[in-house]
Amino acid sequence: MIKPLFQKIVVAVNGSEQSLRAAMYGIMMAKMFKCELKAVYVVDTDTLRQLELSKFFITEEVSRYRANLKSDGERYLSYLKRLADEKSVKISVELKEGAVWSELIKSAEEFDADLIVLGGKTNGANSMSSVLRRDKVSAANSEIIGSSKCNVLVVKDADVEKLFKLL
Template identity: 25%
Template sequence: MFNKMIVAIDGSEQSLRAAENAIVLAEKSDAHVYVVYVIDRSISKTEVMQTWDFLGITEKKRKMFKRVEKAAENGRISYEVKFIRGEPAVAIINFAEEMDADLIVIGSRGLSQFQQLVLGSVSHKVVKKATCPVLIVK
């Protein structure tokens, strides 16, 4: 079914549900999962200044990764955690292409139609521009 999957996480409940779904799919298809966290350049500068953490990863985010890693280990799947920089949608798409991914799994942020019109959403941009299938988890 799938050989290489990308799951993008940002700490939101939707992204954590996306990770859980990706793990279930990986268990069934024996796929390798890349758990991707995008460090948005505009946000990471602020986080680095506030936390002196060179990756901009706060304790809350470390706990999020531990939760995902524990689920992956319990599911006995092959996985890697990757930190990438850039505008989130573009970075996710580029990483998926580099890894020759079969599937991108991403959470929906649940923006209203007005918010999506004005702001757009990462999941919407990924769906529009990705060259592989995309699963959006609500």
């Protein structure tokens, strides 16, 4: 018997529209192909540490920012649980801290994932903060693609929300 192409999917969530569309895509895949699904949000403490070392942030600011990011992560993961429930899909969620790409790879390996789903880069707003965030996400995605032991799917389709509503 031939093994299915994937049975366990990990979706990376960072709060961006692209990652939320990737999560919806992962939920649809899990429903259609009867897969296990896990959503992972990583608080990027690696970057916070670098900002503190470079004196861009002081320790108190790092602590506050880290707490805010953790709260954001919990909110996004809760939102994904609700979306998965709407589609009768079981989803496990995990909030981690560290370097985004390495923590995501670690989580996928621990879950024995066959597939990692990421949000793709789009050419949206070009404010300085959005460009910096997009560059950071692109760098993390490149590391994940290059380091993953399983397949990686990058979701770029902007119409995922429409498909999600139809499913």
